[in-house]
Amino acid sequence: MAKLILHKLSKDYGTGRPAVSDVSLTIREGGFLALLGPSGCGKTTVLRMVAGFETPSDGSILLGERVLADAERVVPPERRNMAMVFQSYALWPHMSVADNVGYPLKVRGITVERYREKVVEALKAVRLESYAERRPADLSGGQRQRVALARCLVTSPDVVLLDEPLANLDRHLRQEMEETFREFHQRSGATMIYVTHDQAEAMALATDVAVMSEGRLLQVAPPAEIYARPEGRLVGGLIGQGAILSLPAKESPDRVLGWDDLRAMLAGSPTPSGAEPRMDVLVRPQDVVLGGEGIAAKVEGVLYEGERYALRLAIADGQILRAYSRAPCSPGDTLSITITAGWRL
Numbered sequence: 001m002a003k004l005i006l007h008k009l010s011k012d013y014g015t016g017r018p019a020v021s022d023v024s025l026t027i028r029e030g031g032f033l034a035l036l037g038p039s040g041c042g043k044t045t046v047l048r049m050v051a052g053f054e055t056p057s058d059g060s061i062l063l064g065e066r067v068l069a070d071a072e073r074v075v076p077p078e079r080r081n082m083a084m085v086f087q088s089y090a091l092w093p094h095m096s097v098a099d100n101v102g103y104p105l106k107v108r109g110i111t112v113e114r115y116r117e118k119v120v121e122a123l124k125a126v127r128l129e130s131y132a133e134r135r136p137a138d139l140s141g142g143q144r145q146r147v148a149l150a151r152c153l154v155t156s157p158d159v160v161l162l163d164e165p166l167a168n169l170d171r172h173l174r175q176e177m178e179e180t181f182r183e184f185h186q187r188s189g190a191t192m193i194y195v196t197h198d199q200a201e202a203m204a205l206a207t208d209v210a211v212m213s214e215g216r217l218l219q220v221a222p223p224a225e226i227y228a229r230p231e232g233r234l235v236g237g238l239i240g241q242g243a244i245l246s247l248p249a250k251e252s253p254d255r256v257l258g259w260d261d262l263r264a265m266l267a268g269s270p271t272p273s274g275a276e277p278r279m280d281v282l283v284r285p286q287d288v289v290l291g292g293e294g295i296a297a298k299v300e301g302v303l304y305e306g307e308r309y310a311l312r313l314a315i316a317d318g319q320i321l322r323a324y325s326r327a328p329c330s331p332g333d334t335l336s337i338t339i340t341a342g343w344r345l
């Protein structure tokens with residue numbers, strides 16, 4: 001096994017705008033990368049190029065020293081030792097669970113004993129040993145997805161590619177499956193790329209998150225880092241909860257802003273002409289503190305989340321903030337708030 005390197009990867013289908021533009025990133029051996037972005041941003045195209053189903057228009061893909069695709073050569077999918085899991089599971093309905101899982105081994109010509117061993121091992125890894133003789137139709141959605149995972153484990157792939165594998169499952173099952181994926185990743189030791197447009201899923205699962213927009217890679221970083229230090233409005237708006245304020249620009253090398261800075265900026269005159277330079281500041285809900293001596297904010301919306309109330313607040317100039325409250329409040333209430341931290345995007 002080795003690290004997977006995408007170097008200046010592009011794909012142009014000749015539709016006027018490239019589907020993927022100049023994407024470079026390295027996924028370390030055994031890493032788990034979530035590829036995150038809105039619909040149509042090029043995630044699946046990247047995955048399909050890594051799998052070998054699409055040929056890059058430009059750039060290269062390497063697994064360690066081995067070139068999988070560049071201007072001169074393209075290794076076919078079956079010679080890349082990768083496995084792909086789709087949201088549709090792609091199981092054969094007429095075969096038992098065990099036969100579905102063992103199918104990729106059939107074409108590899110191994111002994112019957114070794115075949116059985118590997119199938120049992122893979123089924124154990126996803127906790128489906130006792131379901132070996134069932135048909136896919138007799139399983140739940142989550143169990144079917146686990147069969148698809150087991151099928152991908154049997155061949156001991158170097159790289160596992162997952163294209164929105166949980167998209168068809170309900171929220172409760174998705175959470176349960178996230179645990180299965182984490183376990184699966186640890187057990188298999190494979191390098192994994194996981195395509196999703198669900199930021200919470202990406203953050204919960206991956207060791208690194210790559211955010212794409214319009215074919216380009218905007219940022220790649222571990223979940224905690226991309227949450228704390230997002231680059232630009234798009235990543236800031238996509239990762240985690242929060243609101244982006246447009247405030248008068250302040251000359252400062254420091255991107256973390258405290259209440260003193262923020263209060264001064266909020267008090268700055270609004271820009272009637274829009275000519276005055278402004279900057280975007282990301283404010284997380286947990287950094288909006290209710291009560292005390294601060295600025296006034298009007299409650300615009302309240303969502304009860306069980307443990308707390310999620311509030312939509314409007315400040316004097318009409319800009320929106322998000323905050324949490326343990327005590328109930330109602331739309332129309334006016335609160336006093338302070339903002340303990342903001343992040344200059």
Ligand SMILES: Nc1ncnc2c1ncn2[C@@H]1O[C@H](COP(=O)(O)OP(=O)(O)OP(=O)(O)O)[C@@H](O)[C@H]1O
Nearest residue numbers: 013015019037038039040041042043044045046197
């Ligand atoms: N075979 C193709 N021929 C022409 N254009 C394509 C082809 N496949 C994808 N595209 C275009 O490339 C862009 C990126 O598509 P892609 O499927 O990679 O996005 P995505 O981020 O995976 O989206 P989604 O989350 O909706 O699956 C889109 O504009 C899409 O229409």
